Amino acid sequence: MVCGGAGSGKTLLAIEFLVRGATQFDEPGVFMTFEESVEDLTADVASLGFDLPALIARKKIVVDYVRLDRHEIEETGDYDLGGLFIRLDHAIKSVRATRVVLDTIESLFVGFSNAGILRTELARLFRWLKDRGVTAVITGERGEGTLTRHGLEEYVSDAVILLDHRVDDQVSTRRLRIVKYRGSTHGTNEYPFTIDRSGLRVLPITSLGLQHEASLDRVSSGLDALDAMLGGRGFYRGSSILISGSAGTGKSSLAAHFVDAACRRGERCVYFLFEESPSQFMRNMRSIGLDLQAWVKKGLLHFHAARPAFLGLEQHLVAMHREIEKAKPAAVVVDPINELMAIGTLGAVKATLLRLIDHLKTSQITALFSSLTAGAAHEQTTDTGISSLMDTWLLLRFLEEARQRNRGLYVLKSRGMAHSNRIASFLITDRGLQLGARAPLSRSEKRRSR
């Protein structure tokens, strides 16, 4: 049983169940619709890339539109829903269906006035479906205080999935919860999902235990001097790294170095940009001597740029998951995470990041997150919320000395390695970041030092 309010995606979930069954598992299906005509349904799911007419022609799916018009029907005396059973049976036999969808069977309550007969017949129908060994997805409109308007969940006892579509702060999010699933230990939380071109997507469950394999493999940060500060060998593969610093401290440049190095090793990378467009970002990086365009051309580097406010947090997470699944990268950069944090509460963002990091860790993908901090005074406090999720935390800051503002890098923490405790100053030059170099003194300063 799939229940939810109007527009929550019930029909979609149901039709996808049939289409996937027909195309991927060779399990034909019957779609009995009480709400939409075959034409409407076909048009609706075509936008998701499902070619319903072709499946119908190949006898993989049969759609039966049951139209109910109460004005046309006069009730006199005792009746049952034998006609419905016969139609369903006929449809099931015609394609040897093992999957059945009834969408939305509660419409029967509009068409017939005798609720007593309907309840008995529906209970009989569900038993009948079960005895036939078909898997049935039954959709129901969400009621007040009950899962479905007519309490159908009492009859369908194997599994109940609740879909929810709500709008928080003008951002819509879809959530799915398994209310009941007999004979299984199921997740009880609400899981975000999205509906897009490829259908319905639920986010992978946050792993309950912390059991991902910790790699001993190391990957270079892209800067020899930084690798030296990190126990001499760079980051652990599959670890998560936070780079925080105030505006202009070189977070993106550092991330670009990391990506550049990964591509050099022939590894694929996905770079999520939340502030700049890819072309702008690549232009900027070219100015410090990093030609990222070349990696994009080679198919090693993928950019994914989006305005965070455009989507809800979950949608971002889903979009990121999809990109990661598609590109199968060895490294991922999220630049910056602040834009994400602006969408949701800290708790929600943390949960989102946790999901993402869990996924990345299990897939042994090294992840680098940049975080913009307000100013030197806040540079550590703003990130404490998420820093516990990170294995390595690099801090970038301006060092004001001798009439100069130099950039400095400091390894605040790095789990599992002996790291340097030095604040290394660095320069951003047209040949990239130069760590450990000192700014050449200006002429006037040189004069003075003499």
Add this chain to the structure above:
Amino acid sequence: MKRAAPKAAEQWNLRLYVAGQTPKCIAAFANLKKLCQEHLGGHYSIEVIDLLDKPQLASGDQILAIPTLVRQLPPPLKKIIGDLSNTERVLVGLDLVRKG
């Protein structure tokens, strides 16, 4: 209640959908026959369709309930479900008696 006598020339085509020889279906057929003889004279034909034999016919007339009586002629199409035991309701449903 006002009786609207069927016009002499009017031909009544009725179709009764059943599913096997269940008590409800047998009762419906008996009730229908009696009613037609009383109210429609000789101007009617009854076609009984057993959906157990011809399941493919169920979707054409949008049959869900068994038994269902469909008035095909004269138009408009009318559907009456149940065993037709409530004669007054059947007459109303067939437009043989006007409500009121």
